[in-house]
Amino acid sequence: MAKSMARYFDGVRETRVWRSIFRSGTGSSTLHRALAIQQNVFLHLFSTKVRRRMLTFNATWYLGTLTFGTFLILVATGVLLMLYYHPSVPQAYADTKDLQFVVSSGLFLRNLHRWSAHAMVFLVFAHMFKVFYRGAYRAPREFNWVIGVILLLVTLLLSYTGYLLPWDQLAYWAITVGSNIASAVPVFGDKVHFLLLGGNAVNANALLRFYVLHCMILPLTAIFLIAIHFWRIRKDGGLYSHQSEPATLRAQAAPAKVAQ
């Protein structure tokens, strides 16, 4: 049975349609396996070859991958929530209630969105701690660390802008307090506050601006930066492993040992 299934899929891979979509060809040679990665628009960001040790749980605890996983869940559930949510003052709160109590699976999707958001913030921090304490932020990976810090800010801004959308008392006062923190910026503070809210108080304009930021501008920024972040892993020599670094880099990374 298994053998005939395998033969069936081999047959599918030989069809003209399959060959027109996947150009790497069939076969399990090193070249074919490398091409399968290199000729795929999503996978070509990554290295065609990875050390087996770097794919074990110990190497990274999969924290970056898990963060990306929560991001994908957030995009999928968020797009579905958008189908029932109107970013307007009379409707926003009622729509949130409808999602909880009226829409089929609405409660599940909203909770999944909420818990994934919490998990993503936690995982981003865990990922950064892991990278920091392993010293994986050092040369030649400094720039990817900088992109990671910007991605942390984007993640926190996504949390902050999403917080207003239920339009309940907690949301209203949290954004009132949060946007007043922006007012504390010297010289430009009041202007930043005004531009952020599109007015002097948290109101219809603020709700719409936060909605656009939350559903369009910030996710697109995140996707753009995540693509660079992944691509830089390959460009910077693959996932960091202390033993695999060239001796000169290892010496730079551990100045205390050099001094002995």
Add this chain to the structure above:
Amino acid sequence: MADEKHTNPESGGVTKGTDPDLDRREFFVKLGLGSLSIAAAGTVAFAYQFLSPNVLFEPSPVVNAGKPESYPLDSVTLDVNSGLYIIHSKEGFFSLSAICTHLGCMTAWKADLGIIACPCHGSKFKQDGEKIQGPAPRPLPWKRVWLSDDGDLMVDRSTDIRPMQFVRV
């Protein structure tokens, strides 16, 4: 840098003295960069203006607080819609902003303690707005109060006044 360019035989122009071709190229490079800078500055100005609403559908800053008789002597009344306290003291009427000077939460009058307190971060104020306890950096501001022709108490939320200016009816 410029001299080096002038003596470069591969640049294709006349190599001795000042090179009119390269001067022209430099001129156009500067012109191009200058135009781009102006366009970039224009884009920033455009973006700023676009993001600043010209018309706001916000409540008027001037609030009609009703007849003075509706506020008994020694009373502190919070109007949650306008974010104002109307206070009728022995010296007369005055109005305080109910918006905490810390981070903008709505404060509340605690009648049993005789103080104004903020639920968000615990700031406390006296009945005349003076700060008792932070984290609020400033006292609650006094707002301009006057009597309309119809005898109603009017408050302008957009105008702060110096404290201790009472309106007597």
